[in-house]
Amino acid sequence: MKQTPAATRIFQYSARFWFTVTYLGQLIFAYYILMLYWTSTALGEFENWNKVNPHFYRKDDLTGNIFFASHVVLAAIVTILGPLQLVNGIRSKWPRLHRVCGRIYIYSAFLISAAGLYLALVRGAVGGPFSTATVSINGAIIMLCAFFCVRYARQRNIPLHNRWAIHLLIAMSGVWFFRVFFMLWMVIFRAPVGFDPETFTGPFLYVLDVFVYIFPQAIVVLYFKAKFSAGSFKKYLFSCLLLIITLATAVGIFGAAGGMWLPKL
Template identity: 30%
Template sequence: MTDSAATTRSRPLIDPRKALSFAGAVWFVTAAIGQLAFVLYIAAFYYVSTFQGDFARMDSRVIHGFINGDLLGNALFLSHVLLAFWITASGPMQFIPQVRNRFRTFHRWNGRFYLTVALLTSSGALMLTYLRPHFGSPALLFVNTADGVLIIAFGCLALRAALKRRFDDHRRWALRMFIAVSGVWFFRLGYGFYFFITAGEMPGSHNLSGPADIAVASTWIFALAGLEFYLLAQRRRSGAIKLVAAAMAIAAAGAVLVSSYFAAHMFWLPTLAA
């Protein structure tokens, strides 16, 4: 047996590093498509309702939307839903390698815009959470509070790493912030996926207080845990860990597609048709 033949036989059929990179890209593309659908819904519902002055239409789809006499709360609510369009639209562009490498000026300014809006929306959401009557269970309050606090923490750490030119650390903190910022989107996807696996029965879901509601509200936590495992696999030399992480990313991509489909039919399309 020649040396070249032995090398060929010992070479793995699948390169773990390439598989991990490909799987991460697949998940990101599916997430970007799902978030695009969410962006279009925000524009078609919240922006159109705002321009028409039809705030009662918003109240039909949210809890504690506009409350008579609550000037600060109403302003925070409106800014929150309107800024959600910009943060959801600008976020994915920060993680497209071609954009980051070829249009660095745009990447920097879009990143500053994304971080600023993320800090504003999360701070406003925390204020709304504690200034207005709480709905749902205490566990839901904890999950939502943790999401808002982590957005601020991850954003500050991403900025700190960028200023110190530690770009690998900056990328990791920015990815964590992206997951936390997407908490509202993950919340919808969680219900879509739960609807799918229970064939519409959705046991344990009751006015945002049931165990299923808490699990669904925690979807972003599961996504964050998945990201941490993916980042760990990138740093480790083990091909097995990389392949496991790649398989998990592909499975997560499929879940995102299925969840986006059912979330659209549960939440977004019926609202627009009403």
């Protein structure tokens, strides 16, 4: 199928629609992190971390608590900053701001992953060994993408820098995808189907781990294939796929905000 302006436009609109819905959802997550973790950490009310899980603040584990505090402090920063780095208008109007925020984002990506790896490997992630392994893989993917993103920026190879920046944003969004698609499942079934709510283990959660931490990287590859395809077919196909993902994401955000984040504040 020959490339038509309509295909390019639909492809761009579907990408912008996904980005807008996702960023709005990430801002709600950031609001939750600021109100729950930043506030309680600043006030020294560390027991409030345990509103989410009774093991987040442990009186006998100072090192673990410091890693947890650093992790959630950085979590709000990267969630707010990350998507803004991809906005063309900001990049071209304020290139210096893009570079400064980019440095903060990249350092934070390494630090949040290092703290996350400590929490996962030393304390153990909620959900047992499989979740520990997959979230650790997510941490490794983040570091790899951050490395290539910086490398190509330094080489002034902007197309490759942009490509790795998108891979990085998607890897950094893995934990957010987990919460959103978990709540989408709960909105659909209104019951813990496919997992044990006590131990937070079970087949659904294992599939979800792979679905949110690894599979989105393949979607990014498909995005670039469609973007640079000479014809229209791949652009239309990818736009349909992205529209379905965006609608599912919107329902998941609604579930996560109403059922997971805002009730904790």
